[in-house]
Amino acid sequence: MELLPDILGRWMKDAFVRAFPEEAGRMETVAVVAAANPEFGDYQCNAAMPLAKALRQPPRKVAETVLAGMEMPSFLSKVEVAGPGFINLFLSDAWMVERLVELSRDPRLGAPEPGLGRTVVMDYGSPNITKPLHIGHLRSHNIGSAIDRLHRFLGYRVIADNHLGDWGTQFGVTIMGYRHFGDPEKMRKEPLEELERVYVLSYEKTKTDPEWLARCREELVKLQSGDPENVALWRDFTRYSIEELEHTYGRLGIKYDLVRGESHYRDKLLPTVEFLAGKGLTRISEGATVVDLEEEGLPLCIVRKSDGGFNYATSDIATVRSRIEEFMPDRIVYVTDERQQLHFRQVFAICRRLGIETALDHVWFGLMRLPEGTFSTREGNVIPLERLLDEAVTRAKKVLDETSPEMPDGRKKEVAEAVGIGAVKYADLSQNPQSLVTFTWEKALALDGNSGPYLQYAYARIASVLDKYGERFPGMDLQSFPVSVSEQVERTLVLHLLRFGETVRRAAEAYKPSVLCDYLYELAGVYSSFYQNVPFLKADEGVRESRVRICGITASVLGTGLKLLGIRTPERI
């Protein structure tokens, strides 16, 4: 299905070109956007005003001239010029309803497939292992997996790779910590907590004890050069970490195609530096191998340390080359926090120098903070991610106990899990990714207002309506009844449903799941208003069926949208 703004934009462009062939021909597109206010119609076009300047004519006159030569197309009921020169477009009810039915028969609900034939590698989550996830890890996983699903929905072939930090300096520190402070008993029971504990102890010691620091580096070099004992430890640490990660990923509904980690590219580090050197991009500075990036206005980038070791930049360049070779992607997308902006600009610049043309995008998001400031292990104010999820589920369960006492216990547990985690995920996704996020329990666990549970509740109410309809009017063939709109709120709902495709496209293009959240919240709001103020099961036959069909389509759109966000949709709450 072609998207509404595209259909309307094309018609407007025709109108402009017909009226002003020369000037309008130079306009690349004539943008049509959703109207700012329902009074002003359904969509509006503002192109007459900029054009008026070039033509040296009053904008209203330009708009009127544009419209004068056009016949009213079937999809519009009214077009008018308003204010300084806005062109307001009113969609025809009959056409909207026709489109809605078409949408309901489309498994993609009217969304386009711009990604067909395209491959994108997505790198998100990518935590450093040997530490439990904390609330700061939520954003990359959550935002990344939502962008991932949006792209798959739009037809892209997505390769989601969890690029674990499993080969860095921290292993020397952790190995030393484990050898000297490790408790085998705790290691069996809570490996990640234990690994983090010994890491912190060992790390503190590096700051006061230079010899300790030197020994940590030694252990890292031993690991990286294949020392069997250290490699065995590294394997254990990695295995424990991944097992625990998988548990949290299961709760969050995050799935990867690949979980490779930096270690996967360890044999490619030296060849990468040699390749860079072969291209004449490197020089030696203070014993380190560096790439100058002055032309790009960036600071120089170290690709090999003076002690012979490699760092993050080298690893990422090696990873880009490997991914291109293996998957031939059209694009590689990284989702990390804002602190890595410079790093990726450097890496991308070096890739360009190497002649890599694959699109490379860094999607960054604001750090999560606590009201009192940043959190850190040393401050002791780190909130483990699992604890946040547990707390959310507990609160959801409490509400369920009050509102749905009749629900069987097992079922209640499932619903509480879905609702609690839905609340946490939605609270994070609904913010503009680039805003700095201040974590508060109140916000993360909100169950009413603009929240995940509000959307899930709306969904469950619809599911209930559909069931009740089936019970009370058995044997009716819903699809054989026509859809029509009579109430204002009903029309608003239909219009909103028709905008699903354009919203999904915009959310994916902008890498902003929050765009979809806004849309779904508004959809649920319009539906709730409809539900509360317009009878359907009690309406006359015909009107009843039309409204129940609209309910069904709303359920599809809301359900699909929530699934794209990774939020589950219980049929009963």
Add this chain to the structure above:
RNA sequence: GCCCCGGUAGCUCAGUUGGACAGAGCAUCGGAUUUCUAAUCCGACGGUCGCAGGUUCGAGCCCUGCCCGGGGCGCCA
């Protein structure tokens, strides 16, 4: 010192890339349930969009300067 973000209602945040009188949620206050799930709905209250200039038909959005907060800037990732 240089670079990147942010500053919008008491609080937490939107604002479709320059359009119509700046919008939600929370909080506060008032109303709605013999009815399709009240985790809901309807309404009220609430703003110098950090400050000062500038660009133009039009600025929360673009430009310049300043103030406040966060982050980054050669061997961590």
